[in-house]
Amino acid sequence: MPEAQENSGAQRELILSDPPRSALRRLLGSREFWAQRALHPIARIVLIVVVSVLVIIAIGFIIATGRLSGADVLALILYVALAAFAWHPVTAAFMVMVICSVGVVLTGGGGDLLELAIALGLVAATCAPWVIVLHVLVLGALTADIALTGSSLTDGGVYGIAGIAAVAFLSGLAFRLVTAREAIFASERDRVVRDLETLAREEQERIADELHDGIAHDLTLVLFHARALPRQPDEAARQVSLSTIEESAESALQSIQSLLSLMREPRPDRLDSYPGRYEESATQTATSLGELLRDAGIVTRVSAPRELSRVTPTVDRVLTETAIEAVTNILKHAPNSQSASIEIIDGSETVELVVNNAAGSVVTSSITPGGRGLHRARQRLAQCGGRLESGSTPDGWGLRAIVRTAAGDE
Template sequence: MLRSRTFWDQRGLHPVARLLLLLAVGVLVMIAIGFGFASGGFTRHDLLAIVLYAGIAAFAWHPATAAFIVMLLTSVGVVLTESGGDLLELAIALSLVAATCAPWVIIAHAVLLALLTAYIASDGSTLAAGGVYGIAGIAVIAFLLGVAFRLVAARETFLVAERSRISKDLEAIAQEDRERIADELHDGIAHDLTLILFHARALPLQPDEAARNVSLTTIEESAEAALQSIRSLLSLIRDTETEGPRVHPSRYDGNIIDAVSSLGALLNDAGIPTRVSAPSAPLRVASANERALTETAIEAVTNIIKHAPTSQSASLDVKDRADVVELVVRNVVVAPPSGNSDRHGGRGLHRARHRLAQCSGTLETDGTGDGWMLRATVPTRAGSSDPM
């Protein structure tokens, strides 16, 4: 810490030290005034002493200014009165300078003290035998006391900064956990509950037994999936050190081709004729990128069922291009909403865009005049490496 530049930066006194300094200066001023009245008048030395004490009090607010005031007044006192008392005060003041001022001010103070001591010692009339050593010893002790006070203040500043950093880190960890839980709720449970709600509402309106059986089966399977998601979420909450199992990648194994086939079947079961197009060969894409694309497809289909359940048709297309794998999801509605108020989507699309960005992918959503379109891309394996 002593080698740190910030340790030697100018710093103010601790509030408690500032209060004690002002009390001490107040007592010294009262003593000087008392001696002046007792002796029947104030001498030039008494006036210099009072002004010097006022300069010392300035260390409570402006240490550098106070240091130069003290150096100036003690220099005047030594030259005019040739008093060793001024040297003693200058030596003691080194403790305040060392505790608050920058290194060059400390050096200037020490050099001035040495020069004035040499000036007085050359006369030999005001310093007792060995007085030079006494001044030097007091100066060294004052300097060490000042450094000690600076060390205590720096340590307190460091502890306050460390406490603030730890508090921010804990808040960031707590926020990250909240985000993870929110993601599990949105990506897992919300998807299944959307299917349950849709088919529960549609069940009384189904025209035949086969359609009712499809709705009942979907409700049962979605309820089981939601229950599993809740168990996974509880496990995530209880054990924050272990990453909770992701719901949808486990359902589709992070395979976008299987995912769009299953999601197309879900839309067909929901009464939305859906066309699915995907390559038959495995995709040239990293597993993390494919998982991000899979979750984006789930989000898109969930939004269609939730916000446009009366869509006339939909399509899910996966295209393996030269440098990217592209997912395009479209739906056609009877009366498309006016404007593009949902262009950027809510939390789900925001999270999907964030996941894709982490994989150097992109996500675009927009109205098409007769419905809605989502286009997502991720780099192929040649353009990215699997972080797993």
């Protein structure tokens, strides 16, 4: 089923993008063009009006003559069958074929053949190809039978029936062409609207990610050190807080400028082109984050190798952003933590990032089980084939990110 949908979509794109003649040829050869379809709404109204007029005329003749013949009954049933094309084309086509066949057999006249030939236009406009072929065969067989056995058909009447059938068939194809073209354009319009909505949501996600990953982290540091500044015990600690506030404010300003550029640039097609703002590797970032927590008064242990040689740059960046998110959460939700640890474990097949904090009894607020940052970190790790686990621990909060190395993928 998905393959059929892809083929149909490819056909629509070719039809919409080709030159007129080439597009017409492709449309006439497409499966969507020959599929059974309902009458166009305007054609449906016209059909109902025409059939109503014919019924009124037939009833008028019956009243004028004062008798109801078998031919009149067949005519009224035929008009009902023609009206049924507005709702059930296949059923209507078989009704018309049966009624006209009965009329030809009973009367041997050409009037029923003429009606059958005209009805070919409705069949060609709505029914599947096999119904059209069957209608043509029935019309041809009845015409040949009358022509061979002798009837009320005048000389050349066979050619007249054939000509009327050809005109009706071409008219039906024209209606089918208009309806199919309109359906293709409507479907394409809906697809474009869905694509634009998806692009808009993705752009919103990218902007929200940049706000969270950059500006929110820096503002968290500014807020933390601004609150801690009046309580710093000595001038050296005050200078550390002032320097951190200044650096974080400058970084937030750069993030805003980066965000404005991001909104003006086309979206990247791959995760590798995601606009990361941290140029340090995951191991270097772990060391820097450890110093940041120590400057915040939290005793921190960092354990990480010199480098991660078996991970791709994308995985390294995702681990970096995950570590930053974890430390930001500690500073935001548990600024009075007694201790913390950042550990990167470089295994043979996986790399693990483990961040923990021990809040003890002085915790001021609990870390939320899953905000936007952790949700996006979990999504990015999943794109790299990894996973993220986070939650409360007996003495605080912990996060574990696990992702396979290049060696583990071999």
